Amino acid sequence: MVNTQVGGASMVSSATRNEGVISLAHLRDKKAPGTELTLSISPDIWEIKKHLTVSDVRNNQTRLMLPKDDVVAHILDYLTDEERLMIEDANNRGLRIRVYDSNTESLHQLTLKKWHSSGSYVFISNWNEQFVIRRNLEAGDLIGLFWNTYASRLHFRVIRRHYDH
Numbered sequence: 001m002v003n004t005q006v007g008g009a010s011m012v013s014s015a016t017r018n019e020g021v022i023s024l025a026h027l028r029d030k031k032a033p034g035t036e037l038t039l040s041i042s043p044d045i046w047e048i049k050k051h052l053t054v055s056d057v058r059n060n061q062t063r064l065m066l067p068k069d070d071v072v073a074h075i076l077d078y079l080t081d082e083e084r085l086m087i088e089d090a091n092n093r094g095l096r097i098r099v100y101d102s103n104t105e106s107l108h109q110l111t112l113k114k115w116h117s118s119g120s121y122v123f124i125s126n127w128n129e130q131f132v133i134r135r136n137l138e139a140g141d142l143i144g145l146f147w148n149t150y151a152s153r154l155h156f157r158v159i160r161r162h163y164d165h
Contacts, residue, residue, distance in 0.1 A: 046144025046157060047074040054139045057132050064110075064123040064131070066145075071121040075112070075154065078147045087121070088114050094124065098153035101135070107153075131156070138162055 048070040055061050076084050079095075086095040094113030101108060108130040110123040131137060140162025146155050 045146050046159060047147070048145040049159065050143055050145075051162075052137055052139055052141045052143060057137050057139055059128060059132075062124065062128045064127050065115075065118075066121045066123070068119050068121060071112075074145070075121075075147050078149055078152075087112050090114075090116050096125075097123075098151075099123075100148070100151070100153050100155050101131075102155050102157045104135070 048066065050056075050066065053065075056064050076087070079087075083095050086092045092113075094111040096109050097112050099108045099110050100106075108126065110127055110130070111125040112121060112123055114121050135158060137143075137158070138161075141158055142160040142162075144157045144159045147153075148155050
């Protein structure tokens, strides 16, 4: 796919298919040169990206640790004050969040909680069973997450396996 600038607008010269997302190519009226209509969907919607570590996939850890800044900017901003309090309060058990696995088109639930000792956020309860084991995740795999405001859920995807580098 080649992008060119025409009069300040970006033009896409060919259609592409990437990870199930289709970018539509330009539609050109052959009789009126220079007139183009471009529709494009960015295939990189994954706001939080993480290379899984050994501790993320180890059987005895049972949690996915996420960077504080990413969680604050891309998850907490979409939640209510009450939901954020459930995540942030050290006395609470966290907030159950629906997580849609876009690779397998399956819906799961994880609990998001803040670890006050490190200031990090973690997904607990079922992380190993519903993601690590079921998806055969390994250290070095790159995963992506984004909050879907319309469905009020988090979307998950394995972007690249560690052995695909």
